Amino acid sequence: MELRLDERTALITGGSRGIGKQIATTFAEAGAQVMIVSRKAEVLEQAAAEIDAASGTKGCQWMVGNTGHPESAELVVAETIERLGAVDVLVNNAATNPYAGPMIDVDLPRWDKTIAVNLTGPLLLTQAAWRSWMKDNGGVVLNISSVGGLSTNAVLGVYDLTKSALIHMTQQLGAELGPxxxxxxxxxxxxxxxxxxxLWEGDRGAEVADGYPLKRLGEVTDIANAALYLASEAGSWITGQHLVLDGGGLVAFNSLG
Ligand SMILES: NC(=O)c1ccc[n+]([C@@H]2O[C@H](COP(=O)([O-])OP(=O)(O)OC[C@H]3O[C@@H](n4cnc5c(N)ncnc54)[C@H](OP(=O)(O)O)[C@@H]3O)[C@@H](O)[C@H]2O)c1
Structure with a gap:
């Protein structure tokens, strides 16, 4: 019963594909009205139709927005409130990874872009949602980070830094925005x-899965189900936390055995 989002609205960035699209579908199935945002209108339009079809609902809203553009945050939140009447749940899911290589060699444009999309965007969207709705009406913010934010990596260090900072932002805003x-x-x-x-094409996926105690890669539904738990009343005593969903990979890699 508590795993429901009836009479709730949810704004999901990066909702046109992958994890964000499944979160939108799962939230719609749970009763929420959803707004998805990404950069390409045709992909969004198609995704909204598929979300409606998969969830058996009508009226998935979509809007073009780039979370790396500071002016986008207020526009997206205002449009969500205009069309759906509220922004009860914000899912900061869109992210980018334009650079692969040692952090020591990263160039400024790609450093700036990674920080703008993965970190500044979620902050500005949270600020806009707080100021225009959540401060007075309550709400839930979910940040999609990564296990990369909890470790080091030879080529993903810049991306991982933003995911690590997103975990800290989650803790900080969790402390600031209650109750x-x-x-x-x-x-x-x-x-x-x-x-x-x-990371998973060819034989690489099987190799990674083999290193996970649960012996498989993640499905988008694994992430969406946890997002529903955290967004719903079932998660009502949880704030400032980061939930690792990785088939046990992190504990296995840290194991001495
Ligand atoms: N897949 C994994 O293994 C994995 C692991 C750990 C964490 N994550 C995290 O999970 C989240 C979702 O990733 P995913 O794997 O589902 O990726 P995906 O399938 O590539 O989807 C990314 C979504 O974000 C949108 N997007 C990208 N840049 C954007 C921008 N600047 N502004 C607005 N929308 C933007 C994309 O649409 P457009 O390109 O059309 O804008 C798309 O809808 C990300 O935060 C990622 O870091 C993924």
Whole structure:
């Protein structure tokens, strides 16, 4: 019963594909009205139709927005309130990873872009949602971080730094925004989406899965089900936390045995 979002509205960035699209579908199935945001209108339109079809609902809203553009945050939140009447749940899911290599060699444009999309965007969206709705009406913010934010990596250090900072932002805002607003993060391991294709294509996915105690890669539903738990009343005593969903990978890699 508590795993419901009836009469709730949810704004999901990066909702046109992958994890964000499944979160939108799962939230719609749980009774929420959803708004998805990403950069390409045609993909959004198609995704909204598929979310409606998969969830058996009508009226998935979509809007073009780039979370790396500071002016986008207020526009997106205002449009969500205009069309849906509220922004009860904000899912900061969109992210980018334009640079692969040692952090010591990163160039300024790609450093700036990674921080703008993965860190500044979630902050500005949370500020806009807080100021225009959640401060007076309550709400839930979910930040999609990564297990990468909890470790080091030879080539993903810049991306991982933003995911680590997103965990800290989650803790900080969790402390600041109670009791009305809860702020939590999810840290996925490897999930088979376009974003992570280079990490699982060919034999690589099977190798990673083999290192996970649960012996499989993540599905988008694994992440969406946890997001529903954290967004719903079932998660009502949880704030400032990050939930690792990685088939046990992190504990296995840290194991001395
Ligand atoms: N897949 C994994 O293994 C994995 C592991 C750990 C964490 N994560 C995290 O999970 C989240 C979702 O990743 P995913 O794997 O589902 O990726 P995905 O399948 O590539 O989807 C990314 C979504 O974000 C949108 N997007 C990208 N840049 C954007 C921007 N600047 N402004 C607005 N929307 C933007 C994309 O649409 P457009 O490109 O059309 O804008 C798309 O809807 C990310 O935060 C990622 O870091 C993923």
């Amino acid at each position: 009305g607003v809860r702020v939590n993060a999810i840290c996925p391991g490897l999930v088979k989406t376009d974003f992570a294709r280079l």
